[in-house]
Amino acid sequence: HLQLQESGPGLVKPSETLSLTCTVSGGSISNSRYYWGWVRQPPEKGLEWIGSIYYSGTHSGNAYFNPSLKSRGTTSVDTSRNQFSLKLTSVTAADTAVYYCARHEYLYYFDDWGQGTLVTVSS
């Protein structure tokens, strides 16, 4: 049974970088069938896809991002730790949200989700 767990600071200052890690257990992040993605949900609002990455064998492979976040976001895979990560630079209050990591069947659907972690951007 696949499990995903987000971790990272719950409070980030405006203009700084948000960094989150997702630890995967019960399955290998090296499985070439899947992408690994991030989705966020601002308080009382809907879901927003952030980006997804695919591990292509020897290094982090193709990553796709929401065009509205592409200029500020990066994602990477660490197969030795079975983890993948998200970095979002120059954050503002609008980036305050619950951030979920999830397994992404190509870019078609998310079939397993972490429990989510609240990140608040505030000074």
Add this chain to the structure above:
Amino acid sequence: QSALTQTASVSGAPGQSITLSCTGTSSDIGGHNYVSWYQQHPNKAPKLLIYDVNNRPSGISNRFSGSKSGNTASLTISGIQDEDEADYYCSSYMSSRTVVFGGGTKLTVL
């Protein structure tokens, strides 16, 4: 990219069947058979209900079914139950190799 359009809220009595709609464009719903639906209870992570328009993952009740016509996808819940009260989100793959969600529909069971 614009979010897919979902009705903000819908309600129904136990036992009723209800259909939620999700409208997009030819670049997303209309151009691909990669529509998915998620159920989210308060303070919980979303849960996959339907993928590839009309497929249910293992363990999902057959009371949930999906379909698509043109640029609009639909989720039908047959015989709604109290535990179906939740938010429902549609999502679609887009031609630009991106993903878009709908704004969500809140289902209230009367």
